[in-house]
Amino acid sequence: MGCQNRKQISYGSAHALGVKAKVKLAIAGKGGVGKTLIAGTLARLLARDGYRVLAVDADPAMNLAYALGIPSDTAAKAVPLIENERLIEERTGVKRGTGFGAFFSLTPTVDDIAERYGIMGPDNVRLLVMGTVRSGDSGCMCPANALIRALIRHVTLEQGDAVIMDMEAGLEHLGRGTVRGFNALLCVVEPGTQALETAKKIQSLAKDIGVKEVLAVGNKATAEEDEEFMEEALKGTGLELIRVIPFDQAIIRADARRIAPIDHSPTSPAIQAIKGLKETLKEKYGQ
DSSP states (O other), rough: OEEEEEEEEOOTTTGGGGOSEEEEEEESSSSTTSSSHHHHHHHHHHTTTTTEEEEEEEETTTTHHHHTTOHEEEETTOGGGGHHHHHHHHHHHHHTTTOOOOOOOSSOTTTTHHHHHEEOOGGEEEEEEOOOEEEESSSSOOHHHHHHHHHHHHHTTTTTTTTEEEEEETTTOOOTTSSTTTTEEEOOOOOOHHHHHHHHHHHHHHHHHHOOEEEEEEEOOOSSHHHHHHHHHHHHHHHHTEEEEEEEEEHHHHHHOOOOOHOTTTTTTHHHHHHHHHHHHHHHHHH
């Protein structure tokens, strides 16, 4: 399917165009499979189609800014929310590191966080960097967890016309209270046993927390045999392979230069395949 005409709009104007707020996706997979490439490119493409897009970086690697084309000096100004001690204390009533047993708000106010702490990028995609809750840190992390989970609930149920969340494989940020607003979880796989085993674990975790639909997206396919291998490996898992993205040297070159792939090589095979994925997702969820 062809790509629609580009539309650069302000963050708050998509409703005037009649766009429905229905494309809300979490994207997960083993490290290195290309999920950040897919998340960043999808966000840009949806914004060009007139969606008001919020891109959420919930991966420890925090590379979504690069995939979106946000300059490194601008991205460096974004403090991950999980590290914003002042915000955590303000919204939950408890300082980070407070000992176990402290009382804090389980329903912190989060409706202004995307606007206050998000960074505007190309095509008017707004980026919000969450950071990762890590065990072993000093003190109880419960207030930070409460803030992040409340924020996910808000952005998926109310914020924006499109929300694209770049996740880590373990889905640590998600839970039964935070997945109701997602249309689906996209699990990115590559033609290798480890990535496919990770996909099966993600599928199991997603079922446990009530994700409505989990779909597989293949990446880095060099031949038809790679697609056949992924399809065969996913049989019996309940994962449908909805799109396969080819291995593309242009993506490697873009990464080496730290340029967003959609800016470096907008007509490359991988970017064209992600455009096809975008159209599939719009047909499925965005009408």
